[in-house]
Amino acid sequence: MLAEALVLSAILFVIGTFGVLIRRNAIIMFLCVELQLNAVNLSFVALSRYLGIEGQIFVFFVMTVAAAEAAVGLAIIISIFRHYETVNVDNFNLLKW
């Protein structure tokens, strides 16, 4: 089942990358980044079945970092929305306001 899981992980990662590149809605781009993180988690777990429990511990840390990233990222999106009244990334072209 290892090769199949790695293929699935690669497919999910590629779909996530495609989503980040193709969408303009900042929240959906965030969601696609989460999808990429999850694809990597899947390959960690699949490999940990063969290589030892450490893979699962890394997944634990990845999930924690993903939670922190979601909290800060969504706060930034809220802050940008207050200023521009939109979450379309084409409108964000300045680092200051």
Add this chain to the structure above:
Amino acid sequence: MADILFFVFAGTAVGGALGVVLQKNPVGSLLFMVGTLASVAGIFVLMEAHFLAAIQVMVYAGAIMVLFLFVIMLLNLGHDYKDDLKSGVGLFLAFAVTGAIGGLLARQFRGAEESPIMAHFPGPEGMDQLLAEQGAIGAIALPLFTDYVVAFELTGILLLVALVGAIVIAKRRV
């Protein structure tokens, strides 16, 4: 049986991921994402990673996705999706980059299970024995609180910093 379940979960995971990317309504995207995360949790169970499957459902599909949903509804984004998908050069670039990454990844998994390096590691039988001795949570907890305890404590600091940072950034200026 496990193989059939794996392919069922894999199908729903890929379908959900495509839904996330192609669905125009952000709320619909989010619900597809919850489906994908739940399918991946099912695959975790098939891989004997029971603890991770549980926190995948509780933390990811539960807490983080509800946070996203909360923000979408707070900002009232459910209906402004007129020109969300890129077209022209952006679309071409997306296909090119995605194709390149997919091609690079596709070269990696041929014969992963028969690779000579596998001989140095416990393999599924060794992992089953470890899980039978220590349980699904004990097997993770032991290395987490011994070998990786520094990383674990740093994770706590990271969460505190993220909490304070999120409050400071999202706070309405007075």
